[in-house]
Amino acid sequence: xxxxxxxxxxxxVVEKEDVTLDCVYETRDTTYYLFWYKQPPSGELVFLIRRxxxxxxxxxxxxxxxxxxxxxxxFNFTITASQVVDSAVYFCALSGSNxxxxxYIFGTGxxxxxxx
Amino acid sequence: xxxxxQSPSNKVTEKGKDVELRCDPISGHTALYWYRQSLGQGLxxxxxxxxxSAPDKSGLPSDRFSAERTGGSVSTLTIQRTQQExxxxxxxxxxxxxxxxxxxxxxxxxTRLTVV
Numbered sequence: 001x002x003x004x005x006x007x008x009x010x011x012x013v014v015e016k017e018d019v020t021l022d023c024v025y026e027t028r029d030t031t032y033y034l035f036w037y038k039q040p041p042s043g044e045l046v047f048l049i050r051r052x053x054x055x056x057x058x059x060x061x062x063x064x065x066x067x068x069x070x071x072x073x074x075f076n077f078t079i080t081a082s083q084v085v086d087s088a089v090y091f092c093a094l095s096g097s098n099x100x101x102x103x104y105i106f107g108t109g110x111x112x113x114x115x116x
Numbered sequence: 117x118x119x120x121x122q123s124p125s126n127k128v129t130e131k132g133k134d135v136e137l138r139c140d141p142i143s144g145h146t147a148l149y150w151y152r153q154s155l156g157q158g159l160x161x162x163x164x165x166x167x168x169s170a171p172d173k174s175g176l177p178s179d180r181f182s183a184e185r186t187g188g189s190v191s192t193l194t195i196q197r198t199q200q201e202x203x204x205x206x207x208x209x210x211x212x213x214x215x216x217x218x219x220x221x222x223x224x225x226x227t228r229l230t231v232v
Contacts (some may be wrong), residue, residue: 004158035220044119045159045207045223091158100172102149102211104221106158 002027004094006107013082014115021077021090021110029053029096034068034075035104039089051075082114118142120224122208128230129198137193137227141210148191149221150183153205162206165191198231205229 003026013019025034036048049059051068059066063080079086089111093104121140129135141148150162161175165185176182180199185191195202205228209221 006158037223042225043205043228044225045209045221047220047222050220093159100164102147102164102166103161103172103175104151104159106151106160108156108158 002029002094002096002099002105004092004105004107006092006110008110009108010111010113012113012115015084016081018078018080019082019112021092021112023075023077023092023107025073025075025092025094027094027096029098031097033095033101035093035095036066036075036077037091037093039091039109041088045091048077079112084114084116087112087114120208120210120222122224122227124227125225126228126230128232131200131231132197134194134196135198135229137195137206137229139191139193139208139224141189141191141208142222145210145212145222146188147211148185149209150191150193151207151209153207153226155204159207162193195229200231203229203231
Protein backbone atom coordinates (compact mmCIF):
# COMPACT_ATOMS: atom_id res chain seq x y z
CA UNK A 1 0.00 0.00 0.00
CA UNK A 2 1.07 3.55 -0.59
CA UNK A 3 0.92 6.20 2.07
CA UNK A 4 2.14 9.74 2.65
CA UNK A 5 2.44 11.13 6.15
CA UNK A 6 2.76 14.81 6.96
CA UNK A 7 2.88 14.77 10.73
CA UNK A 8 2.94 18.54 11.12
CA UNK A 9 -0.62 19.80 10.92
CA UNK A 10 0.23 23.46 11.37
CA UNK A 11 3.42 25.45 11.75
CA UNK A 12 3.76 29.12 12.65
CA VAL A 13 6.98 31.02 12.13
CA VAL A 14 8.02 34.62 12.16
CA GLU A 15 9.05 36.16 8.89
CA LYS A 16 12.66 35.49 7.90
CA GLU A 17 12.84 32.30 9.90
CA ASP A 18 13.72 29.06 8.14
CA VAL A 19 11.12 26.30 8.27
CA THR A 20 11.15 22.64 7.28
CA LEU A 21 8.04 20.71 6.33
CA ASP A 22 8.32 16.98 6.81
CA CYS A 23 7.06 14.27 4.47
CA VAL A 24 7.42 10.53 5.00
CA TYR A 25 6.19 8.07 2.41
CA GLU A 26 5.55 4.36 2.05
CA THR A 27 5.54 2.46 -1.21
CA ARG A 28 6.50 -0.92 -2.61
CA ASP A 29 7.02 0.44 -6.10
CA THR A 30 10.61 0.55 -7.26
CA THR A 31 9.80 3.45 -9.54
CA TYR A 32 7.86 6.26 -7.98
CA TYR A 33 7.53 10.02 -7.98
CA LEU A 34 7.29 12.50 -5.17
CA PHE A 35 5.77 15.95 -5.36
CA TRP A 36 5.19 19.06 -3.35
CA TYR A 37 2.22 21.32 -4.01
CA LYS A 38 1.32 24.65 -2.48
CA GLN A 39 -2.32 25.58 -1.84
CA PRO A 40 -2.69 29.30 -1.14
CA PRO A 41 -5.95 30.73 0.24
CA SER A 42 -7.30 31.03 -3.31
CA GLY A 43 -7.57 27.24 -3.36
CA GLU A 44 -5.75 26.10 -6.46
CA LEU A 45 -2.86 23.71 -6.03
CA VAL A 46 0.43 25.01 -7.36
CA PHE A 47 3.03 22.50 -8.47
CA LEU A 48 6.41 23.09 -6.80
CA ILE A 49 8.62 20.11 -7.51
CA ARG A 50 8.77 16.54 -8.72
CA ARG A 51 11.38 13.98 -7.79
CA UNK A 52 11.71 10.46 -9.17
CA UNK A 53 12.92 7.55 -7.13
CA UNK A 54 16.20 7.27 -8.99
CA UNK A 55 17.30 10.80 -8.33
CA UNK A 56 18.29 11.50 -4.77
CA UNK A 57 20.02 14.75 -5.50
CA UNK A 58 18.77 17.56 -3.37
CA UNK A 59 17.23 20.48 -5.17
CA UNK A 60 17.36 24.18 -4.51
CA UNK A 61 15.15 26.75 -6.15
CA UNK A 62 15.58 30.22 -4.74
CA UNK A 63 14.49 30.11 -1.10
CA UNK A 64 13.08 26.60 -1.50
CA UNK A 65 15.05 23.40 -1.09
CA UNK A 66 14.12 19.75 -0.95
CA UNK A 67 15.90 16.88 0.76
CA UNK A 68 15.08 13.43 -0.63
CA UNK A 69 16.39 10.50 1.39
CA UNK A 70 15.38 7.01 0.32
CA UNK A 71 17.03 5.49 3.39
CA UNK A 72 14.46 7.17 5.62
CA UNK A 73 11.67 7.39 3.01
CA UNK A 74 11.52 11.11 3.46
CA PHE A 75 11.13 14.07 1.15
CA ASN A 76 11.38 17.19 3.27
CA PHE A 77 10.85 20.76 2.12
CA THR A 78 12.70 23.73 3.56
CA ILE A 79 11.84 27.38 3.07
CA THR A 80 14.70 29.71 3.88
CA ALA A 81 14.02 33.23 5.10
CA SER A 82 10.27 32.71 5.05
CA GLN A 83 7.94 35.43 3.86
CA VAL A 84 4.30 36.18 4.56
CA VAL A 85 3.47 35.14 0.98
CA ASP A 86 4.66 31.63 1.83
CA SER A 87 1.62 31.21 4.06
CA ALA A 88 -0.36 28.34 2.58
CA VAL A 89 -1.13 24.67 2.97
CA TYR A 90 1.62 22.48 1.55
CA PHE A 91 0.92 18.98 0.33
CA CYS A 92 3.36 16.18 -0.30
CA ALA A 93 2.24 13.54 -2.79
CA LEU A 94 3.39 10.20 -4.16
CA SER A 95 2.64 8.30 -7.34
CA GLY A 96 3.96 4.90 -8.30
CA SER A 97 4.52 3.11 -11.57
CA ASN A 98 2.55 0.04 -10.52
CA UNK A 99 -0.63 1.81 -9.49
CA UNK A 100 -0.45 4.37 -12.28
CA UNK A 101 1.59 7.52 -12.17
CA UNK A 102 -1.58 9.56 -12.63
CA UNK A 103 -3.00 8.42 -9.29
CA TYR A 104 -1.51 10.57 -6.60
CA ILE A 105 -1.55 9.72 -2.93
CA PHE A 106 -1.55 12.96 -0.97
CA GLY A 107 -0.61 13.65 2.59
CA THR A 108 -3.02 15.56 4.78
CA GLY A 109 -1.06 18.76 4.32
CA UNK A 110 0.80 21.16 6.57
CA UNK A 111 -0.61 24.63 7.10
CA UNK A 112 2.21 27.15 7.27
CA UNK A 113 1.57 30.54 8.80
CA UNK A 114 4.28 33.13 8.39
CA UNK A 115 3.78 36.05 10.71
CA UNK A 116 5.04 39.52 9.90
CA UNK B 117 -8.05 28.82 -21.55
CA UNK B 118 -4.97 29.75 -19.62
CA UNK B 119 -5.75 27.50 -16.68
CA UNK B 120 -8.12 24.82 -15.49
CA UNK B 121 -11.52 26.37 -14.90
CA GLN B 122 -14.10 24.94 -12.53
CA SER B 123 -17.68 25.97 -11.95
CA PRO B 124 -19.43 26.76 -9.78
CA SER B 125 -16.82 27.89 -7.28
CA ASN B 126 -19.28 27.31 -4.46
CA LYS B 127 -22.38 25.18 -4.29
CA VAL B 128 -24.78 24.72 -1.41
CA THR B 129 -27.36 22.00 -1.88
CA GLU B 130 -29.95 20.23 0.18
CA LYS B 131 -29.40 16.64 1.18
CA GLY B 132 -30.90 14.31 -1.38
CA LYS B 133 -30.55 16.66 -4.33
CA ASP B 134 -28.34 15.99 -7.35
CA VAL B 135 -25.44 18.28 -8.25
CA GLU B 136 -23.24 18.73 -11.29
CA LEU B 137 -19.73 20.10 -11.11
CA ARG B 138 -17.97 21.27 -14.23
CA CYS B 139 -14.33 21.30 -15.27
CA ASP B 140 -12.78 22.99 -18.30
CA PRO B 141 -9.22 21.72 -18.69
CA ILE B 142 -6.40 23.56 -20.34
CA SER B 143 -6.87 23.54 -24.08
CA GLY B 144 -5.04 20.62 -25.66
CA HIS B 145 -4.61 18.68 -22.43
CA THR B 146 -5.73 15.13 -23.07
CA ALA B 147 -5.62 13.85 -19.50
CA LEU B 148 -8.11 15.02 -16.86
CA TYR B 149 -8.40 14.11 -13.20
CA TRP B 150 -10.87 14.68 -10.37
CA TYR B 151 -9.83 14.75 -6.73
CA ARG B 152 -11.77 15.43 -3.56
CA GLN B 153 -10.45 17.38 -0.60
CA SER B 154 -12.43 16.84 2.58
CA LEU B 155 -11.95 19.01 5.65
CA GLY B 156 -8.76 18.06 7.44
CA GLN B 157 -7.97 15.40 4.89
CA GLY B 158 -5.57 15.14 2.03
CA LEU B 159 -6.72 14.93 -1.52
CA UNK B 160 -8.46 11.76 -2.57
CA UNK B 161 -8.31 10.47 -6.15
CA UNK B 162 -11.72 10.05 -7.77
CA UNK B 163 -11.42 9.48 -11.51
CA UNK B 164 -9.00 9.81 -14.42
CA UNK B 165 -9.81 10.39 -18.09
CA UNK B 166 -7.17 9.66 -20.67
CA UNK B 167 -8.02 10.71 -24.19
CA UNK B 168 -10.57 8.31 -25.66
CA SER B 169 -9.66 5.40 -23.40
CA ALA B 170 -11.97 4.05 -20.74
CA PRO B 171 -11.63 6.15 -17.59
CA ASP B 172 -10.19 4.86 -14.34
CA LYS B 173 -13.14 5.18 -11.97
CA SER B 174 -11.55 3.26 -9.14
CA GLY B 175 -11.62 6.21 -6.76
CA LEU B 176 -15.32 7.01 -6.97
CA PRO B 177 -16.64 6.44 -3.43
CA SER B 178 -20.09 5.14 -4.36
CA ASP B 179 -22.43 4.57 -7.27
CA ARG B 180 -23.98 7.96 -6.53
CA PHE B 181 -20.89 9.47 -8.14
CA SER B 182 -20.37 9.53 -11.88
CA ALA B 183 -18.34 11.57 -14.33
CA GLU B 184 -18.16 12.06 -18.02
CA ARG B 185 -15.96 13.88 -20.41
CA THR B 186 -17.50 15.08 -23.62
CA GLY B 187 -15.50 15.62 -26.77
CA GLY B 188 -12.25 15.02 -24.94
CA SER B 189 -12.54 18.39 -23.26
CA VAL B 190 -15.09 19.49 -20.65
CA SER B 191 -15.84 17.10 -17.81
CA THR B 192 -18.84 16.93 -15.50
CA LEU B 193 -18.83 15.23 -12.12
CA THR B 194 -22.34 14.33 -10.98
CA ILE B 195 -23.32 13.42 -7.45
CA GLN B 196 -26.80 11.98 -7.06
CA ARG B 197 -28.84 12.07 -3.85
CA THR B 198 -26.18 14.09 -2.06
CA GLN B 199 -25.29 13.27 1.52
CA GLN B 200 -23.66 15.46 4.13
CA GLU B 201 -20.45 13.45 3.90
CA UNK B 202 -20.17 14.56 0.28
CA UNK B 203 -19.35 18.07 1.51
CA UNK B 204 -15.83 18.79 0.31
CA UNK B 205 -13.81 20.71 -2.24
CA UNK B 206 -13.78 18.96 -5.58
CA UNK B 207 -10.63 19.67 -7.55
CA UNK B 208 -10.06 19.07 -11.22
CA UNK B 209 -6.65 18.85 -12.88
CA UNK B 210 -5.30 18.29 -16.35
CA UNK B 211 -2.01 17.40 -17.97
CA UNK B 212 -0.79 17.56 -21.56
CA UNK B 213 -0.58 13.86 -22.28
CA UNK B 214 -1.43 10.58 -20.65
CA UNK B 215 1.15 9.52 -18.14
CA UNK B 216 2.11 13.10 -17.50
CA UNK B 217 1.05 12.62 -13.92
CA UNK B 218 4.70 11.96 -13.27
CA UNK B 219 5.41 15.54 -14.24
CA UNK B 220 2.77 17.25 -12.13
CA UNK B 221 -0.71 18.39 -12.96
CA UNK B 222 -2.27 21.82 -13.31
CA UNK B 223 -5.14 22.11 -10.86
CA UNK B 224 -8.20 24.30 -10.91
CA UNK B 225 -9.38 26.29 -7.91
CA UNK B 226 -12.02 23.74 -7.07
CA THR B 227 -15.73 23.68 -6.31
CA ARG B 228 -16.63 23.88 -2.64
CA LEU B 229 -19.71 21.73 -2.14
CA THR B 230 -21.75 22.05 1.03
CA VAL B 231 -24.63 19.67 1.63
CA VAL B 232 -27.08 20.92 4.24
